[in-house]
Amino acid sequence: xxxxxxxxxxxxxxxxxxxxxxxxxxxxxxTCAACSSPHLPGDPKFKAxxxxxxxxxxxxxxxxxxxxxxHKNVCKKLKKRKKNNKN
Numbered sequence: 001x002x003x004x005x006x007x008x009x010x011x012x013x014x015x016x017x018x019x020x021x022x023x024x025x026x027x028x029x030x031t032c033a034a035c036s037s038p039h040l041p042g043d044p045k046f047k048a049x050x051x052x053x054x055x056x057x058x059x060x061x062x063x064x065x066x067x068x069x070x071h072k073n074v075c076k077k078l079k080k081r082k083k084n085n086k087n
Contacts, residue, residue, distance in 0.1 A: 033071065034062035052078035 030039040033055040046056040052075045057063035
């Protein structure tokens, strides 16, 4: 009987995917990944992470804050997963 174990990295990644899914709930589905501020119609577009393009931020301060708290750990993984899904 083989036992599959998930690494803490896998668990962290699953939690971050759930976090990302839960932040997409207003108007066009875009909210700031750091402060959850919704992208309102008429507002300038939020800027997407240039690495994975899956996270959006309302300003530089939110992007820097989220990078150090959360996003740094998953950006490369999201980018790689996105690339693999295209193939």
